[in-house]
Every structure is written in C-alpha cells, then in structure tokens.
Amino acid sequence: MTVPELEPLLVQARDLNLETAVTGVLLYSDGNFMQYFEGSEESTRVTYERIRASRRHEGIIEILNERIAQRSFSDWQMGFAQPTRSELLALSTARWLGMAGQAPGSSAISPGLALLQSFWKRVRR
Numbered sequence: 001m002t003v004p005e006l007e008p009l010l011v012q013a014r015d016l017n018l019e020t021a022v023t024g025v026l027l028y029s030d031g032n033f034m035q036y037f038e039g040s041e042e043s044t045r046v047t048y049e050r051i052r053a054s055r056r057h058e059g060i061i062e063i064l065n066e067r068i069a070q071r072s073f074s075d076w077q078m079g080f081a082q083p084t085r086s087e088l089l090a091l092s093t094a095r096w097l098g099m100a101g102q103a104p105g106s107s108a109i110s111p112g113l114a115l116l117q118s119f120w121k122r123v124r125r
C-alpha cells in the first residue's frame, strides 16, 4: 500500500477504535506494518479478528498478546508513523515479552515497549 492509500484505512480504524475504546499505534515502512493496540480483552480480540480478516495484508505475525497494567497510548485512537526500515526492524525484533511474570503492581515494561514509547515520543502525530 502507498501512504495515500493508507489514509482511508486509518480513518476507518480510528472510527472503530473510538467505538471499542481501543488505542495504539500503526507503523508503516516499505510495505511492512507493525501495530500495537490495547484495550479490554473483548475489544482487542474483536479488533484483532477484524485486522486478521482484512485482505490488505499477508504474512501476519503476532508478537505478543498479554495483560498490561496500563495503556501506553491512551490519547491515540490509532497513531501513525513511518519509521525507517532499520527502526522498524529494531522495534519488531526487540524483546517484547517481559511484562508478564513481573511482581504484581510492578510498572516495569519490556524493552520492546520502552523502545516503541521513545520512538513515538520523538515522532508522534
């Protein structure tokens, strides 16, 4: 997909996410997407089913699906950014596992999420 083609998809996704109280970010680089989204168990399940059913992509890989203590992108119905190929590679190969198994109440986050948060702080729009 080209970036102009992505615009209607993003508008639709944000509408749906507003309804279901899903928040997150969508990254796009050179034909590859990476998406992080958060919400209730039910909303994220329905959202993931919808994304999986879309014919606009192929080769989907689920990196992680786990409970989180709090949202990281609560202000974003679906933020969008275009990282470089090397940034996307770094984000997608970072260690994402790590929040589960922490002491209850711990606010520690995985290296993957920490990297995504700092990337987003730099580029958000």
Ligand SMILES: Cc1cc2nc3c(=O)[nH]c(=O)nc-3n(C[C@H](O)[C@H](O)[C@H](O)COP(=O)(O)O)c2cc1C
Residues within 6 Å of the ligand: 009, 012, 013, 014, 016, 017, 026, 033, 035, 037, 047, 050, 051, 053, 054, 055, 056, 057, 078
């Ligand atoms: C890259 C990508 C990201 C998407 N993100 C969301 C999302 O955040 N929330 C959502 O409800 N649907 C999301 N969708 C699904 C679309 O909103 C829409 O339901 C789907 O694209 C329609 O199916 P179609 O692409 O086969 O026409 C996403 C789809 C794609 C391809």
